[in-house]
Amino acid sequence: MTQEKWGQLRERLLKTVGQNNYTTWIEPLEFEELQDGVAVFTVPTNFMGNYVSQNFADLILYELNTSGETVQRLAFRVAANSTARPAAANTATHPVTAPAAPSLSSKAAVSASQSQMESLQAAPLDARFTFDRFVVGKPNELAHAAARRVAEGGPVTFNPLVLYGGVGLGKTHLMHAIAWELKTQKPELNVLYLSAEQFMYRFVQALRERRMMDFKHLFRSVDVLMVDDVQFIAGKDSTQEEFFHTFNALVDQNKQIIISADRAPGEIKDLEDRVKSRLQCGLVVDLHPTDYELRLGILQNKVQQHSATYPSLEIADGVLEFLAHRISTNVRVLEGALTRLFAFASLVGREIDMDLTQDCLADVLRASERKITVEEIQRKVSDYYNIRLSDIIGPKRLRSYARPRQVAMYLCKQLTSRSLPEIGRRFGGRDHTTIMHGVRRIEELKSTDGQIAEDVEMLRRALEA
Numbered sequence: 528m529t530q531e532k533w534g535q536l537r538e539r540l541l542k543t544v545g546q547n548n549y550t551t552w553i554e555p556l557e558f559e560e561l562q563d564g565v566a567v568f569t570v571p572t573n574f575m576g577n578y579v580s581q582n583f584a585d586l587i588l589y590e591l592n593t594s595g596e597t598v599q600r601l602a603f604r605v606a607a608n609s610t611a612r613p614a615a616a617n618t619a620t621h622p623v624t625a626p627a628a629p630s631l632s633s634k635a636a637v638s639a640s641q642s643q644m645e646s647l648q649a650a651p652l653d654a655r656f657t658f659d660r661f662v663v664g665k666p667n668e669l670a671h672a673a674a675r676r677v678a679e680g681g682p683v684t685f686n687p688l689v690l691y692g693g694v695g696l697g698k699t700h701l702m703h704a705i706a707w708e709l710k711t712q713k714p715e716l717n718v719l720y721l722s723a724e725q726f727m728y729r730f731v732q733a734l735r736e737r738r739m740m741d742f743k744h745l746f747r748s749v750d751v752l753m754v755d756d757v758q759f760i761a762g763k764d765s766t767q768e769e770f771f772h773t774f775n776a777l778v779d780q781n782k783q784i785i786i787s788a789d790r791a792p793g794e795i796k797d798l799e800d801r802v803k804s805r806l807q808c809g810l811v812v813d814l815h816p817t818d819y820e821l822r823l824g825i826l827q828n829k830v831q832q833h834s835a836t837y838p839s840l841e842i843a844d845g846v847l848e849f850l851a852h853r854i855s856t857n858v859r860v861l862e863g864a865l866t867r868l869f870a871f872a873s874l875v876g877r878e879i880d881m882d883l884t885q886d887c888l889a890d891v892l893r894a895s896e897r898k899i900t901v902e903e904i905q906r907k908v909s910d911y912y913n914i915r916l917s918d919i920i921g922p923k924r925l926r927s928y929a930r931p932r933q934v935a936m937y938l939c940k941q942l943t944s945r946s947l948p949e950i951g952r953r954f955g956g957r958d959h960t961t962i963m964h965g966v967r968r969i970e971e972l973k974s975t976d977g978q979i980a981e982d983v984e985m986l987r988r989a990l991e992a
């Protein structure tokens with residue numbers, strides 16, 4: 528990266544952090560070099576390096592990375608001469624010829640302070656993960672409301688906030704949204720977001736470099752700590768222990784902690800009981816699997832974003848409804864499908880209609896085909912004929928039970944991949960020949976008995992809906 532580019536990035540930072548912060552913290556930073564993903568800056572004092580590292584590192588990283596550079600972390604070196612100092616008072620104590628950048632002979636001293644200063648960087652936040660772009664529906668409304676409350680940065684009312692739920696349901700999105708909101712509304716707060724994996728990595732690094740004091744000091748000096756995917760530390764004993772102490776120290780100081788996990792804390796295998804119980808002390812909220820309405824809302828929202836990139840692309844009626852209906856796995860898959868559709872349609876210059884959707888997304892649609900279960904069929908059939916589930920499964924031979932039972936057997940054979948013996952087991956341990964007989968009977972009746980044909984068709988539609 529050139530000095531000129533750093534100059535441009537500084538201007539962008541000025542807009543984000545405001546004139547005061549800029550003059551005090553950003554302007555004195557001197558860009559030195561970018562090597563192996565580490566951007567090195569010279570700072571006038573240790574204190575300043577620490578402060579910038581804790582408060583502005585993620586912002587600087589974000590700006591660097593969005594400007595096309597690849598930077599994993601920042602390092603701050605204390606200036607070996609006085610040129611980087613805001614005041615010129617000490618200049619005379621240094622040889623005039625002292626190099627602006629540390630010379631080889633001063634490297635050892637520099638790396639000592641550098642190692643103290645390469646303190647803690649928050650993981651970069653994704654610019655798309657804001658509250659504006661989070662679509663709220665029944666399955667996530669409680670998690671969203673709790674996240675909003677924490678993002679206000681008011682007095683801590685529940686600590687920690689634990690967000691949990693399956694893959695791709697928006698946990699990371701909500702955590703980043705909290706961090707963005709706090710950065711805008713309460714820039715004075717020291718907010719740290721990182722994954723549990725990064726927590727472990729920092730911890731191990733600190734142990735290796737004998738910098739545990741720095742580690743403890745840094746983690747205990749944040750105002751808001753967010754740890755994503757906490758299940759990662761399960762089974763990693765010393766990391767859990769350190770996490771436990773960090774957690775307690777912050778809670779004691781009434782600092783907000785926000786945690787995410789892929790399941791409820793109590794269900795995380797190999798997570799120590801004391802960690803589990805700490806996590807359960809605050810507000811634990813569940814992000815439920817998406818429902819049709821939420822998926823449709825998310826798709827509509829994403830279409831608006833894609834439309835900015837592809838203004839001339841049209842989407843035919845029914846396509847979004849079809850996708851919301853068919854792709855029920857997770858939001859990431861839904862988003863990916865839409866991105867692919869837009870890219871494909873713009874390449875071939877076609878409207879996004881059902882044909883194009885089926886062609887372009889055949890693999891995704893196949894993979895997310897809904898699996899209908901034997902139990903679901905039995906339940907639907909008993910509802911339809913207004914009899915009890917136990918009568919479908921049980922031994923009664925009355926015609927009013929036997930016929931619905933055969934319909935259910937037939938549907939199980941048609942709509943599931945279960946074998947006849949497996950179906951038999953689920954129908955009260957019946958033999959596979961009984962199931963085969965039932966299936967054949969319904970096949971015959973379908974062509975002779977209009978009512979049965981209609982019943983089967985209605986049930987099939989209800990099950991495939």
Ligand SMILES: Nc1ncnc2c1ncn2[C@@H]1O[C@H](COP(=O)(O)OP(=O)(O)OP(=O)(O)O)[C@@H](O)[C@H]1O
Nearest residue numbers: 660661662693694695696697698699700825858859
């Ligand atoms: N309610 C929502 N509104 C808009 N976008 C959403 C919503 N829920 C999830 N997403 C999007 O889905 C993608 C996956 O979400 P995210 O990464 O937050 O999931 P996660 O729950 O953290 O999953 P993982 O367990 O894999 O880490 C992101 O691009 C996110 O923006």
